[in-house]
Amino acid sequence: MRELTYVAMLVFVVVATLPLELLLRVRVYARLRRFALVLLCADVPFLLWDLAAVRAGHWHFDVSQTLGVVLPGRLPLEEWLFFLVVPLASVMTLEAVRSVRGWRIGDEPEERS
Amino acid sequence: MSHTEASLLGIAVTVVLDLWVLRTRLLTRRAFWTSYAIVLVFQLLTNEWLTSRGVFVYGEDAILGWRIGHAPVEDFWFGFSLVAQSMIWWVWWGRRGVQAGPGPGPLPAITRLATRRRR
Numbered sequence: 001m002r003e004l005t006y007v008a009m010l011v012f013v014v015v016a017t018l019p020l021e022l023l024l025r026v027r028v029y030a031r032l033r034r035f036a037l038v039l040l041c042a043d044v045p046f047l048l049w050d051l052a053a054v055r056a057g058h059w060h061f062d063v064s065q066t067l068g069v070v071l072p073g074r075l076p077l078e079e080w081l082f083f084l085v086v087p088l089a090s091v092m093t094l095e096a097v098r099s100v101r102g103w104r105i106g107d108e109p110e111e112r113s
Numbered sequence: 114m115s116h117t118e119a120s121l122l123g124i125a126v127t128v129v130l131d132l133w134v135l136r137t138r139l140l141t142r143r144a145f146w147t148s149y150a151i152v153l154v155f156q157l158l159t160n161e162w163l164t165s166r167g168v169f170v171y172g173e174d175a176i177l178g179w180r181i182g183h184a185p186v187e188d189f190w191f192g193f194s195l196v197a198q199s200m201i202w203w204v205w206w207g208r209r210g211v212q213a214g215p216g217p218g219p220l221p222a223i224t225r226l227a228t229r230r231r232r
Contacts, residue, residue, distance in 0.1 A: 009162050013159065031212040058176075062166075091199055091203045093152050103143060109214065
C-alpha cells in the first residue's frame, strides 16, 4: 500500500473534481484543445523549476512511496502527473465558480473586443 | 537560489504575467480569488497528506522552516503560482478564441435543488 501514497492523492483530486464536469458542466474535459495549450504554456516553466530544484537539493521524493517509475531528471511518474492534475483541478474550479455565480473571467465575447 | 527565493520570485512573475504581459487581469477578479480559496483548502489537505508522510523531503538550507502543518510555507507560494498561471493561460487562450466562453451552467436539476434550498 505504501507505494500508492502519492498516486492516491492524484486519484483523489481527479475524482473530487469530476462532479464539476458532470453536474456543473464546466466543460473542461470537453475543451481538451484549450486545456492542452494551458499545459504547454503553464507547465514548461514549472517542470524546469522542479528539475532544477531537485538538482539543487531543494527537495526530493521518497521513491518507496511512489509506483517506482522514475523518469529522466529523477522525477517519479507521479510528479509528472501532478503537473497534469493540478492545472486540471485549477481550471475546473475557476469554471465551476463561473458556472455557479455567473461571474466573468475575461474570455466572454463582450470582454474580448 | 533557495526554494524561498524561487517561490517568491514565482509570485512576482505571476503578477507581472497577468497584469502587464498577457493583460488577462485575472488577479483583479473575484472569480479568481474565490476559486483560489477553494483550491487552497484542497492544497492544505493534499499537501499535508504528502508532507506528513515524507513523500516530499526538503533540503533544510532551501526553506525558511516556517510550516503550515508539515508543509513548508514555500509550497503554498509555489502552488499559488502554478494554480494562478494555469487559470491565466486558460483565460488567455479563451480570449484568443480557442474554445472560449462560459459553459451552459449547472444541470437544471442542480439549479432547482440550490434555489429550493435558498428559499
